[in-house]
Amino acid sequence: MSTSALACTGLVKSFGDVRALDGVTVDVTAPATGLLGANGAGKSTLMKLALGLLAPDDGEVRVLGLDAATDRAQIRARVGYMPEHACLPTDMSAQDLCIHLARLRGLPRRDALRRASEVLFAVGLEEERHRLVDTYSLGMRQRAKLAQALVHGPDLVVLDEPTSGLDPAGRAEMLSILRHLSRDLGIQVLLSSHVLEDVERTCDEVVVLSSGRVTAQQPVAARDSAGPVVVQVTGDASTFAAGLRARDVPADADGGRVRLAAATPAALTAVRDLAAETGVGVLSLVDAANALEDAVVGAMR
Amino acid sequence: MSDTARLYDVRYSRYAGDREPRWRGVLALARSSATRALGVRRTRGAKVWPFLLVVCAHLPAVAALGIPLLFDDAPPPLELVSYVDLLMIITPVLVAFAATTLPSLLTRERRDRVLSLYFSTAMSPGEYLAGKALAAVALMSLVTLSPLLVLLVGSIVTADAPLDLVRDYAGHVVPVLAGGAVVALYFAALGLLAGSLTAKRLFAVGGLLAVLLVTPVVSGLVATLSDRPEIFAGDLAFAPLRAASTVLPLGDFGEDDGMEQPPDGLVWAVVGGVVLLAAVVLPLRYRTRDDA
Numbered sequence: 001m002s003t004s005a006l007a008c009t010g011l012v013k014s015f016g017d018v019r020a021l022d023g024v025t026v027d028v029t030a031p032a033t034g035l036l037g038a039n040g041a042g043k044s045t046l047m048k049l050a051l052g053l054l055a056p057d058d059g060e061v062r063v064l065g066l067d068a069a070t071d072r073a074q075i076r077a078r079v080g081y082m083p084e085h086a087c088l089p090t091d092m093s094a095q096d097l098c099i100h101l102a103r104l105r106g107l108p109r110r111d112a113l114r115r116a117s118e119v120l121f122a123v124g125l126e127e128e129r130h131r132l133v134d135t136y137s138l139g140m141r142q143r144a145k146l147a148q149a150l151v152h153g154p155d156l157v158v159l160d161e162p163t164s165g166l167d168p169a170g171r172a173e174m175l176s177i178l179r180h181l182s183r184d185l186g187i188q189v190l191l192s193s194h195v196l197e198d199v200e201r202t203c204d205e206v207v208v209l210s211s212g213r214v215t216a217q218q219p220v221a222a223r224d225s226a227g228p229v230v231v232q233v234t235g236d237a238s239t240f241a242a243g244l245r246a247r248d249v250p251a252d253a254d255g256g257r258v259r260l261a262a263a264t265p266a267a268l269t270a271v272r273d274l275a276a277e278t279g280v281g282v283l284s285l286v287d288a289a290n291a292l293e294d295a296v297v298g299a300m301r
Numbered sequence: 302m303s304d305t306a307r308l309y310d311v312r313y314s315r316y317a318g319d320r321e322p323r324w325r326g327v328l329a330l331a332r333s334s335a336t337r338a339l340g341v342r343r344t345r346g347a348k349v350w351p352f353l354l355v356v357c358a359h360l361p362a363v364a365a366l367g368i369p370l371l372f373d374d375a376p377p378p379l380e381l382v383s384y385v386d387l388l389m390i391i392t393p394v395l396v397a398f399a400a401t402t403l404p405s406l407l408t409r410e411r412r413d414r415v416l417s418l419y420f421s422t423a424m425s426p427g428e429y430l431a432g433k434a435l436a437a438v439a440l441m442s443l444v445t446l447s448p449l450l451v452l453l454v455g456s457i458v459t460a461d462a463p464l465d466l467v468r469d470y471a472g473h474v475v476p477v478l479a480g481g482a483v484v485a486l487y488f489a490a491l492g493l494l495a496g497s498l499t500a501k502r503l504f505a506v507g508g509l510l511a512v513l514l515v516t517p518v519v520s521g522l523v524a525t526l527s528d529r530p531e532i533f534a535g536d537l538a539f540a541p542l543r544a545a546s547t548v549l550p551l552g553d554f555g556e557d558d559g560m561e562q563p564p565d566g567l568v569w570a571v572v573g574g575v576v577l578l579a580a581v582v583l584p585l586r587y588r589t590r591d592d593a
Contacts, residue, residue: 048417051417051421051422052420052421053417053420053421072425073323073425076421076422076423076424076425077320079421079422080422081417081418081421081422083414083417083418085414086413086414087413087414087415087417087418088413088415089409089410089413089415090413091337091343091347091409092342096342100329100333101418101422101423103325103326103329103333104326104329104330104419104423104424105320105326105422105423105424106320106321106322106323106325106326107316107318107320107321108318108319108321111316111318115316118314148418149422152316152422153315153316153317154422158421185315186315187315
């Protein structure tokens with residue numbers, strides 16, 4: 001198990017009468033963890049407390065085992081941050097920006113130059129690194145933001161809505177890079193998003209926040225391609241399930257749907273053949289083990 | 302031999318090198334801030350104004366050095382223009398340079414919302430302000446200290462007997478450094494103070510110019526009409542010059558006008574007060590680290 005990226009105990013933070021975090025206690029140890037929650041759930045507040053941008057009213061925050069209140073300098077050296085909002089100086093090139101931030105973070109000039117080239121290559125900006133940030137598309141700006149977060153070789157990167165505003169292709173590429181960070185480079189990732197699919201594709205664990213409280217924390221299990229499935233048919237579900245059982249396929253009617261215990265090739269062939277023989281339409285055939293989505297939706301209510 | 306091949310991405314690796322002490326980061330911020338303010342690594346248009354003002358600030362000193370070289374009967378440079386005279390002549394340039402260059406050291410980053418990035422992963426607010434203060438003093442030194450040193454060193458180098466002048470002017474070095482530093486520090490404090498109060502450069506520049514242009518007129522009028530010279534101390538454009546003239550050799554502020562000047566103590570109190578105000582307000586303005 002990895003080092004605890006973020007450990008909070010009884011964390012409370014209010015803004016006026018609004019209690020943004022209400023006694024949050026959580027221990028984040030997975031290589032990549034997604035923070036999920038609706039707008040106003042407390043995700044950004046939790047991240048800002050971890051980054052030292054806000055001070056808690058009560059409770060304790062530890063980042064990489066260090067006290068967020070007293071060990072700020074050590075935390076700064078080991079953490080990278082990609083904010084959701086525009087945060088890049090528009091009159092600098094991505095190369096200059098990465099070198100500049102690497103120097104501020106204590107890297108010698110030669111190392112800063114080398115690291116800037118490496119991270120810009122890693123995020124796919126090597127060809128455009130000398131252009132001013134002002135001339136970048138939104139996708140390129142997101143990449144530049146990620147590059148600066150990685151330039152000093154952090155142990156933990158905090159990413160606030162990294163796919164925000166990206167087109168589908170840009171989003172897929174960004175998610176692929178993020179998965180690469182935790183899986184191949186050993187960098188712990190804490191990602192805030194309100195898109196479950198982004199978290200499923202990049203994270204090992206999900207923490208759900210709702211109204212300032214942690215309402216769920218569970219692993220993101222890899223989907224089993226031969227796991228249980230639910231079939232929705234146009235005819236009577238009980239009759240269809242009985243027909244499948246007659247073909248030695250374990251199946252039960254569940255309300256208006258038919259639940260198959262395993263989506264083996266033989267079972268799927270039986271569904272197809274039975275539907276064709278009886279003239280029943282198959283409306284949908286979906287993974288029944290979508291426990292994460294159910295849990296997240298339930299936890300966000 | 303293994304029958305499985307492994308692919309390594311050698312272009313990106315975790316950084317395992319040494320980190321420099323924090324003061325190097327502060328110096329890096331000061332250097333990059335100062336060079337950006339001068340337009341270095343920016344568009345050509347961004348360079349024109351600051352470099353024009355730097356050149357203008359040096360012109361009187363260069364002229365004072367050139368005249369004795371061109372005309373045999375001309376007096377030596379420091380008799381043509383004293384250090385105090387030089388600062389008086391270039392005060393409009395100092396005001397223009399301070400107002401247009403210094404506030405953007407702070408406003409630009411607040412506008413671009415870079416502060417949360419700096420304060421979460423790069424440096425503390427204290428280190429940030431230290432870097433900006435160094436940048437501001439270094440920039441102002443280009444138009445205060447540098448012309449004074451050009452005049453001093455040029456006077457020695459262009460003299461008929463330079464070695465004799467080295468002996469004569471050796472006592473000028475420390476006062477010139479001190480006088481130039483006082484003026485630079487004062488304008489740096491005022492410029493950063495204006496820049497810390499808003500994210501909009503235009504407001505900061507306008508506010509600072511208003512203070513530096515209005516206070517000389519108002520304090521001059523009130524002091525003259527009421528015949529109370531101490532009110533001249535409220536002239537925030539010339540206050541640092543009045544203070545510097547108490548340490549600079551060869552001439553005092555306003556001696557040619559024959560006007561009575563405010564007490565030195567009051568002038569130093571005004572200069573110190575402005576610097577102290579900046580030292581108090583700036584940390585307060587950066588107490589909130591989040592700019593999102």
